[in-house]
Amino acid sequence: MVRVAGVRWSVEECFQAAKRQVGLDHYQVRHWTSWHRHITLAMLALAFLTALAADANPTRPADPLHPARSHDPITLSVPEIRHLLAAVFVPPAFTAARLLHWSTWRRRHQAAARRSHYQRRSVDEPAG
Template identity: 75%
Template sequence: MEGPRHYDWAWIEIGADGHRHLLIRRNPSSGELAFYLCWSPRRVPLAELVRVAGTRWCIEECFQAAKGQVGLDHYQVRHWTAWHRHITLAMLPLAFLAALAADARPVRTAQPNRPAHNPDPIDLTVPAGS
């Protein structure tokens, strides 16, 4: 995890029903823009669309871990059945490793604002930038 990410957000309603939006993210330091085409079954505020768009990073980090730790990217897709088997057999050990890493985390203290300290490294984690 790289820490908090700060962006400027804007949205444009692109459907007549109020359920379709173009969400625009701008990096304030570089000016880089990213666009999200959004649909929701009901009207939602901008903050909700931003929250959902932010879950993308969690998913991408999960895929990066799967590629680096269990070989999710070591396959050339030729047939659906073989691809499905490969994905299943790669995600099973990733779930096992995630459970081991979660179990190795230090127990939280009773005070939520005070971090728990454990001098031992947590195994099975990937450092940022790798």
């Protein structure tokens, strides 16, 4: 039962990611065929973004237990790739160089927040 509950949790997380990233729940259809097409395209889009994220980050950090030591930006995530692709296909008011600079700045900022979070957690945890 515990294993089944754990599997259900991962499925729920996948559905939530699909709703946030590719609009899985943004449909207004009346027929099963239309619903099936929308769901299929949304899941294909999520699979494409996930594959791009996995391909963009092939290496793992040398010390996964202490990510607070790294000053590199966080790896490209599905939301970040979706944002970059949207900016490429919908002409932004920014140049490509400025967009990439912003993306790097944002990921470095997120990495600094993660480092701070892990450092604070390591201070707050009692020695055991």
